[in-house]
Amino acid sequence: MEVVRLEDRSLALRRLALAGALCALGVVMSPLSFPVGPAKCYPFQHALNVVAGYFLGPWYGAGCALVTSLIRISLGTGTLFALPGSIPGALLAGLAARAIRGHLVPALGEVMGTCLVGAYLASALVGPMMGRSVSFQFLLSAFAISSVPGAALGALAVRLSHGRVLGLVGGRLSDNLK
Numbered sequence: 001m002e003v004v005r006l007e008d009r010s011l012a013l014r015r016l017a018l019a020g021a022l023c024a025l026g027v028v029m030s031p032l033s034f035p036v037g038p039a040k041c042y043p044f045q046h047a048l049n050v051v052a053g054y055f056l057g058p059w060y061g062a063g064c065a066l067v068t069s070l071i072r073i074s075l076g077t078g079t080l081f082a083l084p085g086s087i088p089g090a091l092l093a094g095l096a097a098r099a100i101r102g103h104l105v106p107a108l109g110e111v112m113g114t115c116l117v118g119a120y121l122a123s124a125l126v127g128p129m130m131g132r133s134v135s136f137q138f139l140l141s142a143f144a145i146s147s148v149p150g151a152a153l154g155a156l157a158v159r160l161s162h163g164r165v166l167g168l169v170g171g172r173l174s175d176n177l178k
Contacts, residue, residue, distance in 0.1 A: 015056055015060060018052075018055065018056060019052065019056055019060050019063065019064050022048050022051060022052050022056075022064050022068075023064050023067045023068045023071070025044075025048060026044065026045050026048050026064070026068035026072070027068055027071050027072060027075070027077075029042075029044040029045075030042060030044075030045070030068075030072045030075075030077040030078060031077060032044055033077075033146075042078070042082075042146055042150070043146045043147075043149045043150035043153065044150060044153070045065070045068060045069075045082075045085075045086050045146075045150065046086070046089060046110055046111075046114060046146055046147045046149075046150025046151050046153075046154065047150045047151070047153035047154035047157060048064065048068070048154065049061060049064075049065055049086060049089045049090035049093050049110050049114075049150075049151075049154065050093050050106045050107050050110050050150075050151050050153075050154025050155060050157070050158060051154050051157050051158060052064045052065070052090055052093070052094070053090050053091075053092075053093025053094035053095075053096070053097050053106045053109065053110065054093065054094070054097045054103070054106045054154075054158045055158075055161075056094070057094045057097070057098065058090075058091050058092075058093075058094025058095045058097075058098065059091075059094070060094070061090035061091065061093060061094040062087050062090045062091040062094070064090060065086035065087045065089070065090035065091075066083070066086075066087055068086065069082040069083050069085075069086050069087070070083075080126050080129065080130060081122050081126055081139075083126070084117075084118045084119075084121035084122040084125070084126055085114055085118045085119075085122060085143055085146075085147075086114070086118070087118075088113035088114060088117035088118045088121065089109075089110040089111070089112075089113035089114035089117075089118060089147060089151075090110065090113070091113060092109035092110065092112055092113030092117070093106040093107070093109040093110040093113065093151075093154075094106065094109075095109060096108060096109030097109070103155050103158040103159045103162070104155050106154070106155070106158070107151035107152065107154055107155035108151070110147065110150075110151045110154065111144070111147050111148055111151045114143050114144075114147040115140055115143050115144050115147055116140075118139075118143055119136055119139040119140040119142075119143050120136055122134065122139050122143075123135060123136040123138075123139050124136075127139075
């Protein structure tokens with residue numbers, strides 16, 4: 001039988017709590033959007049992807065994006081484009097944050113994951129599943145409209161957390177999550 005230290009359980013609980021809070025924030029802020037063609041653009045989801053990728057890592061970040069997207073789809077505030085438009089960005093934000101230190105790196109990972117990988121998946125898989133023919137170039141620009149400003153907001157949030165401006169992720173929590 002494996003012994004689990006109390007510190008490990010406490011850290012796992014804090015990660016789960018932060019992941020839940022970020023998912024809730026993503027759902028609550030989902031009405032703050034603007035339409036671009038067949039996709040709805042949500043800059044705040046991309047900001048949360050950067051924050052989740054930086055503080056929680058790639059797998060929790062992708063999990064947050066998945067849960068938030070599924071809730072938004074079930075509530076009618078998101079489309080199927082939310083899945084490929086958020087999960088690759090959160091995953092690459094977390095991988096970039098692990099590979100290279102700095103608050104701008106996960107933002108770049110989020111933009112690359114959303115704009116390149118997400119737009120490709122959306123045009124190749126989701127569009128045809130919905131009975132729509134959507135070009136990669138169109139989705140690339142549509143996803144970039146929300147991903148770039150959202151990633152910039154996320155990078156700002158990460159930067160402010162290091163200055164202890166944001167109490168939620170500042171202090172001991174952010175020090176222990178890496």
